[in-house]
Amino acid sequence: MNRQIIVAALALPVAAGVSPAQTDWGNALSFDGINDAAIVADAPLMPTGNAPYTAEMWVLVRSYRSYANGYNGFVWSVGDEGHGRLTTIVVVNHNIGLTHWNPDWDTGVPLPLCTWTHIATTWDGAVQRLFVNGSEVWSAGASPFDLRAGSVTFGKHDNYDDYYLDGLIDEVRIWDVARSPAEIAGAWDRTVDPGSPNLVAYWNFDEPSGDQFLDLAGGQDGLLHGAVRVQSPVPCVADYNHDCAVNTLDVLAFLNGWVAHDPHADINGDGTINTLDVLAFLNAWAAGC
Numbered sequence: 230m231n232r233q234i235i236v237a238a239l240a241l242p243v244a245a246g247v248s249p250a251q252t253d254w255g256n257a258l259s260f261d262g263i264n265d266a267a268i269v270a271d272a273p274l275m276p277t278g279n280a281p282y283t284a285e286m287w288v289l290v291r292s293y294r295s296y297a298n299g300y301n302g303f304v305w306s307v308g309d310e311g312h313g314r315l316t317t318i319v320v321v322n323h324n325i326g327l328t329h330w331n332p333d334w335d336t337g338v339p340l341p342l343c344t345w346t347h348i349a350t351t352w353d354g355a356v357q358r359l360f361v362n363g364s365e366v367w368s369a370g371a372s373p374f375d376l377r378a379g380s381v382t383f384g385k386h387d388n389y390d391d392y393y394l395d396g397l398i399d400e401v402r403i404w405d406v407a408r409s410p411a412e413i414a415g416a417w418d419r420t421v422d423p424g425s426p427n428l429v430a431y432w433n434f435d436e437p438s439g440d441q442f443l444d445l446a447g448g449q450d451g452l453l454h455g456a457v458r459v460q461s462p463v464p465c466v467a468d469y470n471h472d473c474a475v476n477t478l479d480v481l482a483f484l485n486g487w488v489a490h491d492p493h494a495d496i497n498g499d500g501t502i503n504t505l506d507v508l509a510f511l512n513a514w515a516a517g518c
């Protein structure tokens with residue numbers, strides 16, 4: 230198969246005024262689900278009281294670990310359990326969970342394995358919202374919070390050496406405003422200027438080496454506790470069966486899906502399933518992702 234011909238055939242003009250989505254995300258942090266974490270000991274710029282905020286990040290779950298109460302791993306958390314805290318993002322019952330100690334929400338929104346997923350959550354003082362890959366998918370009201378700043382923990386529970394995440398995290402951004410749906414839709418698939426107004430923390434994990442990871446916006450630097458840097462993968466359509474590997478099983482899975490008109494077989498995202506999707510899939514598969 231001549232990849233260059235395929236690439237040429239698939240080249241489509243980008244709409245004027247719309248910049249292409251980011252493809253190079255530098256490094257991500259990888260957590261082994263056993264004892265890896267990354268911790269900012271003190272993050273004083275985290276929103277407090279009932280202040281509005283936005284927390285967003287890329288997450289890829291490699292396996293669902295089994296912990297008490299249906300938890301499959303903690304992605305990130307702020308402060309101490311039992312004291313109001315910024316929304317903790319967890320994996321629970323294979324779904325995205327948002328927990329504050331009280332309330333603890335299983336949003337029912339699936340977080341599929343081996344799928345690079347952008348998660349954003351906003352709090353406007355009364356309503357918590359969840360956005361996946363730039364689109365709002367869930368919301369719920371809650372009583373005013375009494376958030377406190379404190380440490381920030383990635384990859385495990387903030388109070389216990391437990392609830393470890395088996396997966397990847399990248400491009401963590403915390404804002405001291407509830408970003409609008411339009412703002413989230415406009416920036417979820419690209420990096421932002423570290424000097425952006427209202428951006429109070431920006432951890433992109435792109436340091437080349439060392440145990441320290443930097444907050445590009447607020448200087449709230451942290452330390453790796455076992456987590457390792459890996460090249461951050463882009464969403465990989467070639468891993469059609471979502472087992473974190475690209476091999477012939479994916480070709481079979483794709484072709485079966487394509488014949489059955491599985492919506493996921495719309496590889497090029499144009500709303501129809503046709504031979505262009507076969508070309509797009511094979512092109513991605515030949516490229517390794």
Ligand SMILES: [Ca+2]
Pocket residue numbers: 254255256257399400433434435461
């Ligand atoms: Ca990165």
Ligand SMILES: [Ca+2]
Pocket residue numbers: 467468469470471472473474475476478479
């Ligand atoms: Ca696969």
Ligand SMILES: [Ca+2]
Pocket residue numbers: 494495496497498499500501502503505506
């Ligand atoms: Ca298509």
